[in-house]
Amino acid sequence: MNQEVYKEILSEIPENVQLIAVSKTKPNSEVEAAYALGQRHFGENWAQEVKQKQEDLPKDICWHFIGHLQTNKIKYIIPFVHLIHSIDSFKLLMEVNKLAQKHQRIVGCLLQFHVATEETKFGFSMDECLEMLQDPRFSELKNVEIRGIMGMASLTDDQTQIHHDFHQLHDYFHLMTEKFFANQDSFKEISMGMTDDYKIAIEEGSTMIRVGSAIFGKRNYANK
Ligand SMILES: *Cc1c(COP(=O)(O)O)cnc(C)c1O
Secondary structure, three states: OOHHHHHHHHHHOOOOOEEEEEOOOOOHHHHHHHHHOOOOEEEEOOHHHHHHHHHHOOOOOEEEEOOOOOHHHHHHHOOOOOEEEEEOOHHHHHHHHHHHHHOOOOEEEEEEEEOOOOOOOOOEOHHHHHHHHHOHHHHOOOOEEEEEEEEEOOOOOOHHHHHHHHHHHHHHHHHHHHHOOOOOOOOOEEEOOOOOOHHHHHHOOOOEEEEOHHHHOOOOOOOO
């Protein structure tokens, strides 16, 4: 890992912003190096990979699941996951609730919104999300706790566009807070910002940044 960059990021982000170190594809030794510097919150994208890391590594690590989650993989992460950032459908949320109930857990979740210009990114539109929040079945979910929202900006160098995308997420967060979560103090997170855009995300109100390659170096996807 790059200790210098890690320390620099920690020193420059505001106190109310949490750094999630994204360790996907990286070996346990890299997680241990960051752990030795005090890092406890790590982000992962693949269910089997994070399950294995959770078994191998210190148990006080908080594992954040940030990748697209398939319903048949939920079972691997449900016993220990700290926060699922990537709830992108009502169906997925209901399945997470079902398994969380089985494990007698209340699992923290963020609702992922699609705001980027690319077609391929996962996530709710505002309309889809409103439909879910107004569905009577939503209020029956007792084993998930919605703690905020997550999103990604467009893949572009255009700073104005990136500001625009994060601003939109921030607007969504406020709208949802007012309309649905006004009485729930735990609805407070906006997970946005990665290596290339976390500074803009913080300017636009991020409370959780998910930074991988700046800390751990470029990833090799050959074995994924
Ligand atoms: C991989 C990933 C990150 C980290 O990306 P970097 O550009 O390496 O910082 C953050 N969020 C999500 C959802 C990711 O998949």
